[in-house]
Amino acid sequence: MRSSGARRRLPAVAVPCPEEAFDSWLWRAAYRIGVAPGFFARALGLDLSGVRQVRPVGFGVCLSLEAAERLEACTGIPAGRFTGMQLANVAVVGAPVGKLTVSRLREWQADQWVSVYGGRVCPLCVADVPVSRLWWRLSAAAVCPVHRCLLVDECAGCGRRVQSGRAQLGMLPVREGALDPGVCGNVLAGSAMGRCEARLSDLPVTVVGDILVVWQRPLLEAFAGRPVRALGDEVSPRQWFAGVRLVTELVREAATAAELEDLGMPSSGRGPGAWLCSVAGEVRGRVGSPPASALEAAFVLRTAGSLLTGHDPQDAAGRLRSWADRLVRSGAAKTVLAPNRRDVPRLVAAAVGW
Numbered sequence: 001m002r003s004s005g006a007r008r009r010l011p012a013v014a015v016p017c018p019e020e021a022f023d024s025w026l027w028r029a030a031y032r033i034g035v036a037p038g039f040f041a042r043a044l045g046l047d048l049s050g051v052r053q054v055r056p057v058g059f060g061v062c063l064s065l066e067a068a069e070r071l072e073a074c075t076g077i078p079a080g081r082f083t084g085m086q087l088a089n090v091a092v093v094g095a096p097v098g099k100l101t102v103s104r105l106r107e108w109q110a111d112q113w114v115s116v117y118g119g120r121v122c123p124l125c126v127a128d129v130p131v132s133r134l135w136w137r138l139s140a141a142a143v144c145p146v147h148r149c150l151l152v153d154e155c156a157g158c159g160r161r162v163q164s165g166r167a168q169l170g171m172l173p174v175r176e177g178a179l180d181p182g183v184c185g186n187v188l189a190g191s192a193m194g195r196c197e198a199r200l201s202d203l204p205v206t207v208v209g210d211i212l213v214v215w216q217r218p219l220l221e222a223f224a225g226r227p228v229r230a231l232g233d234e235v236s237p238r239q240w241f242a243g244v245r246l247v248t249e250l251v252r253e254a255a256t257a258a259e260l261e262d263l264g265m266p267s268s269g270r271g272p273g274a275w276l277c278s279v280a281g282e283v284r285g286r287v288g289s290p291p292a293s294a295l296e297a298a299f300v301l302r303t304a305g306s307l308l309t310g311h312d313p314q315d316a317a318g319r320l321r322s323w324a325d326r327l328v329r330s331g332a333a334k335t336v337l338a339p340n341r342r343d344v345p346r347l348v349a350a351a352v353g354w
């Protein structure tokens with residue numbers, strides 16, 4: 001099938017939900033009309049190649065204007081709706097540079113703290129309509145603000161990141177027939193076509209209360225494209241998030257347990273604060289890595305996020321300076337701080353001595 005030219009309007013296509021990720025919509029819309037996602041993608045004229053599977057490298061990351069207009073012609077849904085569902089267009093994310101390859105895409109998602117293929121999930125949100133929200137693809141996403149539960153990282157059925165292996169690095173299945181978007185769908189190791197059938201809405205939920213929702217608020221403000229404060233300055237969402245990533249490295253590599261406690265993270269007891277202390281020890285030595293779990297994301301939002309957005313910018317800047325000094329003295333500054341300069345807000349850069 002050709003990937004360009006005039007296309008026929010499809011009779012009935014599922015409308016994208018608010019905040020929905022592009023692959024989530026494609027999976028749902030394909031299921032609605034009873035075909036495989038890759039088959040549907042071809043019918044929409046997306047830039048694809050391959051026979052058994054199709055592998056659009058930038059799938060869900062960026063979409064050309066031409067491709068978006070083709071989608072509009074096929075579905076009647078405005079092109080801008082589709083470009084807004086791409087990860088590279090999210091306000092906190094920097095677009096990948098140059099031609100996308102699989103290895104570059106891996107580097108980019110680690111660098112930007114996003115997850116292209118599958119993210120976290122709120123089992124209660126997907127119970128009605130199996131929609132994967134774009135902001136769940138942020139590695140700093142921690143909690144569902146509606147249901148006040150931690151987002152789920154791992155599928156209880158297959159033990160892997162939920163839905164991360166259903167498209168095998170973006171290779172969309174063509175010949176399997178319709179695939180239910182309400183199940184995990186990860187391809188199971190050791191079987192040719194077997195997929196994990198765990199229902200997302202059945203995954204166990206941990207309710208955490210309001211406090212994590214409050215800590216996560218600046219992230220969602222930034223995601224929505226609104227300006228955020230960093231050390232008292234109003235900055236762009238991308239700058240704020242670059243600041244969060246940098247401060248996270250300082251916290252991971254230089255902050256002591258006593259200093260974390262001083263920031264309001266109790267080292268014992270119960271509740272979210274105590275949980276966060278349980279991950280504090282696990283994040284050392286993971287320079288540049290995105291938060292590996294919703295709990296670690298909550299740790300990042302609590303420490304780095306609240307330091308940048310908090311009420312006492314001078315105190316926060318003083319803490320950043322002393323951590324940066326400590327890294328310089330230990331010789332770790334080069335590996336920890338050097339990769340993180342792009343987009344960092346002016347006052348944060350000044351605080352760490354750049």
Ligand SMILES: [Zn+2]
Pocket residue numbers: 122123124125126144145146147148
């Ligand atoms: Zn929810």
Ligand SMILES: [Zn+2]
Pocket residue numbers: 155156157158159160162163184185186196197198
């Ligand atoms: Zn699974």
